[in-house]
Amino acid sequence: MDPCPFVRLTVGNLALKVPVPAKPARTVIHPTSSPCFCKIKLKGFPVQTAVIPYNPSETLVSDGNHHPQTGFIAAATFHLSKDDLNKIAGKSIFVGKLFLKISIFTGRTGATCGVKNSGRLLGKVSVPLDLKGAESRAVVFHNGWTSVGKESGVSQFHVNVRADPDPRFVFQFDGEPECSPQVFQIKGNIRQPVFTCNFSFRSTNSDRHQRSRSSEQGSGRGWLSSFGSERERPGKERKGWSITVHDLSGSPVAAASMVTPFVASPGSDRVSRSNPGSWLILRPGEGTWKPWGRLEAWRERGAHDGLGYRFELIPDMSANSGVVLAESTLNTAKGGTFTIDLGGCSQVNAGSNGNGSNRGNQRSSSPGCSPRRGSGDFGMGLWPYSAYRGFVMAARVEGEGKCSKPTVEVSVQHVTCAEDAAAYVALAAAVDLSIDACRLFSQKLRKELCHTNDLGS
Known part of the structure; x- marks a missing residue:
């Protein structure tokens, strides 16, 4: 289409x-x-x-x-x-x-x-x-x-x-990400199914067992422990969420996996900026999942609480370096638009309308064309950083307690195959789910987001 x-x-x-x-x-x-x-x-x-x-x-x-x-x-x-x-x-x-x-x-x-x-x-x-x-x-x-x-x-x-x-592919979830919806591509009044999503809970014990077997077999799946925290954290936490994006043939083409639990800070019921939860955005390659990006999220204090977030590309599966493409805040009550827009790497102060709408540009506070951490300068001339210019993507999500069916816009220049588009769809799902993951722990989540043992308690 x-x-x-x-x-x-x-x-x-x-x-x-x-x-x-x-x-x-x-x-x-x-x-x-x-x-x-x-x-x-x-x-x-x-x-x-x-x-x-x-x-x-x-x-x-x-x-x-x-x-x-x-x-x-x-x-x-x-x-x-x-x-x-x-x-x-x-x-x-x-x-x-x-x-x-x-x-x-x-x-x-x-x-x-x-x-x-x-x-x-x-x-x-x-x-x-x-x-x-x-x-x-x-x-x-x-x-x-x-x-x-x-x-x-x-x-x-x-x-x-x-x-x-600035032509874009537009995708829309047919339901909330935690309900394992279909994803449609939109053009005008035409809606065409392109992906399906499967939300699940990743078993911590199962992950440990798989990582142990992978290390013994030398398959290279030991990256999970590098990006997340394997330890059991006492107290209030939300962990193990995962969403996999499949093409219409049923093949997995992207995934978002919660690798660092969203944990309440000591003495509070909120996820703080100093201890954010995180997701890995994964793409298939060489018979296994390969990390493509990392999304960190936390709850910002203010007159109106916000979802603070930071998204970075991961070069060569390295946990110690990342190229920040977006860092901003969404209104947790009204929702808003998660945007990656690298228009010239300039310093832009976009007026806020309180909902993070991408109708006006919202720039990251960190330059998207340089590494945030690490000793090497990856440069604008090296893949994949030289490919990320101008508008990249935007994902509109709703606020807490509202039915959220994210709409995703992806620039044509950043999509060469179904896996490219699926990675942005998985990222949009992670942003939407982070609204719930950063919800105050004094508030209950819907049953689809709760482990079976949590429902029974």
Whole structure:
């Protein structure tokens, strides 16, 4: 089946040029002494916030052809589906052109004396957008300097706004992962079954026995003990969950296995960041399972509790190194979208709408193009790291106590076979199940997530 059309609208290469006065006023915040930021708005999408690099006017050439950065450095990204594009096209008939609006502020972003994003408005920029045909070709709407502020030419703001085709395969679980559902590929109104899932409990004693036999036979299945904890942990814990993804012929093509139990911190009923639970995302190879990625999850404290997570690739089955591709938080009450988006490895501060929606880009706090641990620099030119660029995948999950049927989007450039797609489906299932695994231990889980002996107690 063909992929679904998506458009990636990217705002980047931000820079601000403000003349330095001979005697700056003490009451005015100037970019040389304090960073600037901007709010980027697209109607129907969460507002995003980005820091603007300051460029002194004397360092810029005056021929109008100078660009503040070489290449492209993303500051904000909006992901538009076919439905979004149709809505925009319909509204444009009645309300006119669509605009991307950027408000530029001097001063620091954040909260000061209880006032959010306290800063002085320097000016506003509106970029008209015509997204017709953007599904099939790249379009640059603006790339250059524009005057901002009350007095023309006093300050100049540089921005690049572009749209690129970003086709994706879309999958949807037909039920909650713990209920062993089918997974369908979606395009418009067409639903085609492509995978089945099997949720089960991994037996700790059985695993130990298998690992012992594997080590004796030299089959190389002793990796499990390297990535997880085999010891029995006293107290409150959730352990042994596993979900296997099969193709329609019944062959296993991916799996997610809980290798570190989700354990309540001493004196509490929550999984803490200092002691997270973890999953291995597995792919078949050479007659056995091979680790592909690791997902860590915990419960974040706050006004609204969140699911903290970190996902990393595992190079060559090494437990001591990993390349972080995503690290963020989901709202445990409302749910949200787990996203891997490596648009240029830039520092992006996406405005949060409280549910982690991937309609606006949510970037990892760790760069996805460099190792988080380990002594070696794996580099951008070595497989598989050079393959992970731009949007990779997104998985929408529901919050606690809600019926969650995850929807998974995977970029076409990251799928070459069924096993590729299945790995992302298994990862999405692990994220969804982590919502339950990190639930407060004072709350009961549904029966599908409880061991038989837990139900009897």
